[in-house]
Amino acid sequence: RQEQYRRLRDLPAVTRDGVAVSLSINAGLIVDMPHLTETAAEGVGLFRTELQFMVAERLPSTSEQQALYEQVLAEANGAPVTFRTLDIGGDKILPYMEITDEENPALGWRAIRIGLDRPALLRSQVRALLKAAAGRELRIMFPMVATVDEFLRAKAIVGKEKAYLKRHGYPKPSAVALGVMIEVPSLLFQLEEICREADFVSIGSNDLMQFLFAADRENRQVAGRFDPLSPAGLRALRMIVTQARQHECSATVCGEMGGRPLEAMALIGLGYRGLSMPPAAVGPVKAMILELDVGALTKTLDEALRKEGSVTSLRARLETFAADN
Numbered sequence: 001r002q003e004q005y006r007r008l009r010d011l012p013a014v015t016r017d018g019v020a021v022s023l024s025i026n027a028g029l030i031v032d033m034p035h036l037t038e039t040a041a042e043g044v045g046l047f048r049t050e051l052q053f054m055v056a057e058r059l060p061s062t063s064e065q066q067a068l069y070e071q072v073l074a075e076a077n078g079a080p081v082t083f084r085t086l087d088i089g090g091d092k093i094l095p096y097m098e099i100t101d102e103e104n105p106a107l108g109w110r111a112i113r114i115g116l117d118r119p120a121l122l123r124s125q126v127r128a129l130l131k132a133a134a135g136r137e138l139r140i141m142f143p144m145v146a147t148v149d150e151f152l153r154a155k156a157i158v159g160k161e162k163a164y165l166k167r168h169g170y171p172k173p174s175a176v177a178l179g180v181m182i183e184v185p186s187l188l189f190q191l192e193e194i195c196r197e198a199d200f201v202s203i204g205s206n207d208l209m210q211f212l213f214a215a216d217r218e219n220r221q222v223a224g225r226f227d228p229l230s231p232a233g234l235r236a237l238r239m240i241v242t243q244a245r246q247h248e249c250s251a252t253v254c255g256e257m258g259g260r261p262l263e264a265m266a267l268i269g270l271g272y273r274g275l276s277m278p279p280a281a282v283g284p285v286k287a288m289i290l291e292l293d294v295g296a297l298t299k300t301l302d303e304a305l306r307k308e309g310s311v312t313s314l315r316a317r318l319e320t321f322a323a324d325n
């Protein structure tokens with residue numbers, strides 16, 4: 001198997017009917033970066049910046065953050081890297097930060113909510129990113145956004161930091177693309193407005209499914225109870241990609257779904273053309289893509305979603321398609 005995946009390394013990820021799918025990797029530390037070359041992935045679709053904060057003993061300074069981002073960009077060697085701003089709180093606790101006791105941490109003070117309430121922290125990170133990307137393209141996305149206004153406020157912080165760089169004569173990135181993670185179901189009903197404001201959206205399917213089905217992703221008793229490959233899950237994902245396309249906004253997936261071949265297949269069938277996944281998943285997902293007939297799959301999926309809307313899961317249906325395809 002490993003040998004087979006190695007042989008696929010240099011083949012483009014194109015389906016049998018000629019549809020190209022862009023495969024990227026998820027990363028979080030500098031040790032993850034060599035996987036980019038090993039897998040021949042197109043870039044880093046999700047760089048989880050909180051990892052540096054989680055392994056540190058105190059809050060990393062702006063220059064420490066900048067040093068890491070510079071190293072990441074150097075190792076990426078021109079390939080695009082999408083940095084996600086700090087996604088802490090919920091299950092990701094920083095030992096040196098004030099702990100607030102919360103009844104429901106997953107629904108609590110976390111991610112962009114902390115960033116907007118403690119703008120010094122977010123500004124320090126954005127400044128580090130802008131400085132690190134001097135002269136090249138910078139991509140930043142914000143986690144756990146629930147309203148358009150939160151994204152606008154995050155954008156305003158980036159604007160302030162760009163002005164800071166200019167005022168002090170620092171070189172700036174050649175371009176800055178700002179994106180929103182779709183993880184909170186409320187965004188499904190603000191897609192038009194989000195797409196108007198964002199350069200791209202990236203679906204955090206782990207959190208999106210957790211909140212869509214109100215089932216804690218860390219709680220084994222309930223986590224397996226609902227399937228992202230259920231009609232509700234698939235319709236939500238289809239709604240996002242369809243509307244994003246209408247509004248000319250790129251929509252990709254960076255949650256774990258994108259790295260599981262059958263789920264990745266479903267995503268491609270729904271219209272996604274960009275997936276970011278753990279490095280070890282690139283080989284298996286590419287092997288699936290090379291065998292896939294997307295036209296036939298989209299037809300099958302659309303029909304199943306029309307006629308089998310009350311089944312619990314379309315997993316078996318998709319497995320049959322994959323076996324016959």
Ligand code: PEP
Binds near residue numbers: 183206208254255256
């Ligand atoms: C997600 O929620 O799908 C995601 C990519 O973010 P994380 O797993 O880091 O919460």
Ligand code: MG
Binds near residue numbers: 207
């Ligand atoms: Mg998430």
